[in-house]
Each structure stands twice: as structure tokens, then as C-alpha cells.
Amino acid sequence: MAIEKTFLMVKPDGVERQLVGDIVDRFERKGFTLCEAKLMTITEDLAKQHYAEHSERPFFGELVDFITSGPVFAMVWEGENVISVGRLMMGATNPLESAPGTIRGDYSTTVSHNVIHGSDSFASAQREITLFFGEEAL
Ligand code: DAT
Ligand code: MG
Helix, strand or coil, rough: CCEEEEEEEEEEHHCCCCHHHHHHHHHHHHCCCCEEEEECCCCHHHHHHHCHHHHCCCCCCHHHHHHHHCCCCEEEEEEEEEHHHHHHHHHHCCCCCCCCCCHHHHCCCCCCCEEEEEECCCCHHHHHHHHHHHHHHH
């Protein structure tokens, strides 16, 4: 038993393609609980903090440009093993490995415009929830 919280975010491509409702629906039907949500535009500064672990990667500039290119739908979800189960529901980063039935497997063909972000560990979840919603959302 591990009731925990994770940070999930529909990226600008997902918001533009009107996938917010479908994505919220998937997590609700799974049995997870929505704790926080907001439609917002990420500043360059916040994007660089959020993706700090990738700052030395060759795609970092494109990643920051993309995630700040339009509104995102940022969320905190709670439930049993929601961090790892949420990652399973998202599908793999590599589009060759994101299985049909997952969000990325159903809606994305590319590694960059891949519809959704989700925390990959307890430490990332704590950091990302605090970054977007403040410590009171933990
Ligand atoms: P994830 O979003 O599955 O946690 P990640 O943390 O490795 O994946 O990378 C963050 C984002 O960076 C990812 O959603 C899309 C982008 N990205 C990752 N690898 C990339 C690559 N090789 N080329 C372009 N963008 C990439
Ligand atoms: Mg990641």
C-alpha cells in the first residue's frame, strides 16, 4: 500500500488537440483522485527549472521552446502507486516503445511532441508538485 501524489501535465500539443478531457477521464476511471489543476502558460524560467536534469542534452533548447509554446494543463493526482502507474498509463518516452492503449501510444508518434508529462519518481513528484503548486500541495 502506497498512497502517494504525482505531478502530471498535459503539454501544449495535448491542450491544443483538446485531449485534456480524455486524459483526466483516464485517470479518474482508473480510480485516482484529482487534487490540483490549472491551465497555465509556463515561463522560460519555470521550464528550465522543471527540465533542469536535461539542461546539458542537445534537445534542451527545443524542449524549453515547446513547453512554453502554449498553455499546459498542470495537475496533481493522488492514489495507490500513482507515480509508477501514471508512468505506465502515459506510455514510454520512445515512440517505438509506447504501447497502444497508453496515452502516448494512442496519441503521439514523436519523442518531442508527446502530449503528457508525469513525474518519474517520488523525489521528482515532490519537486515538481512544489514547483508548480507550492509545498502546501504535497
Ligand atoms: P519523459 O517525458 O518520458 O519523462 P524524459 O524525462 O527522458 O522523458 O525527457 C523529457 C522530455 O524531453 C520528453 O518528454 C521529450 C523530450 N525528449 C526526450 N528525449 C528526447 C530526444 N531524444 N529528442 C527530443 N526530445 C526528447
Ligand atoms: Mg522525465
